[in-house]
Amino acid sequence: MSDPLFEFLCRMGDNALVLGHRVSEWCGVAPxxxxxxxxxxxxxxxxxxxxLWLDLAAEVEGAGRDADALAFRRDVWDFRNLLLVEQPNGDFGQTMMRQFLFDAWHRAYLAALTDSSDTRIAAIAEKSLKEVTYHLDRSAETVIGLGDGTEESHRRMQTALDRLFPFVGEMFVTDEVDAAMITACIAPDPRSLRAGFDSYLAEVLAEAKLIQPSGDFSHKGGKSGARHSEHLGHMLTQMQWLQRAYPDATW
Amino acid sequence: MSSEWPLWEVFVRGQHGLSHRHVGSLHAADAEAAIRNARDVYTRRNEGVSIWVVEASAIAASSPEEKGPLYEPANDKVYRHPTFYDIPDDVGAM
Known part of the structure; x- marks a missing residue:
């Protein structure tokens, strides 16, 4: 295993990068x-x-790379994002459901990271937390508005929840990278955030009149890098197109 | 019920101490969503510290055709402007 701190920072950075790129795909075509x-x-x-995360990852790695190199020069098997965030946008409802599920985890995780023993990590978490608190406010209200909306919007939101719920579990898996972070008081145990997430989820879904799918099956392999879904590779061909076609291109 | 979101007029206060100014309008399903949309549409570049929204249909407006009787009578009443006083320099900008 490579340096667990580097792995951890790549996970944080890749979650934000991959979801950020996915959400940017709506630019110009949102409803x-x-x-x-x-x-x-x-x-x-x-x-x-x-x-911010990938710059710090590159600094920790000390191999002469920077955030751009990590974002645009790694191939799919080196990405460490959750499977949830690489899932396709689908319709607007599916995009907002994905956003809501991620935001709810992200906010709780960042809030815990503001107490990190690594002050650089605490500083990034504190800045990000303000943004993510707003993301969650917007995505939760949208899930409620559409879930408890028309017959069609309700049906679409329930479909989105049924499709994306099997990706929730991976956010709370604890592996050896997490164990190293917990020991060093750098990051919280993901499992410790599950109860708070579940009760918040239940609250929002009740208000949205949506039914939480039963069963605790979960897709895994994104944050460990063991097995991404087929969607990430396709996304990277778009996101990394310029650097692949014209390496080191400048303006 | 219309499937279109209603229109909201947006007022943003740039800094503490100033008044809210009308900055534009947008569509939203309800007042809370209108404030969120206003935050995203009109305060992206640090423009505001406070947002008001009001449904456009709730605004009563004067009619342009009435501008003669409404505003022209004030044209020849220059004595309503405080321009006949000498302002001491110490007062500064008024």
């Missing part, structure tokens, strides 16, 4: 002008967070 701008803002927040 309403207001949502288009809001999604673009969210994407920019996440890409900004990714830059």
């Amino acid at each position: 309403a002008l207001e949502e288009d701008i809001a999604l673009a803002n969210t994407a920019l927040d996440l890409v900004g967070q990714a830059t």
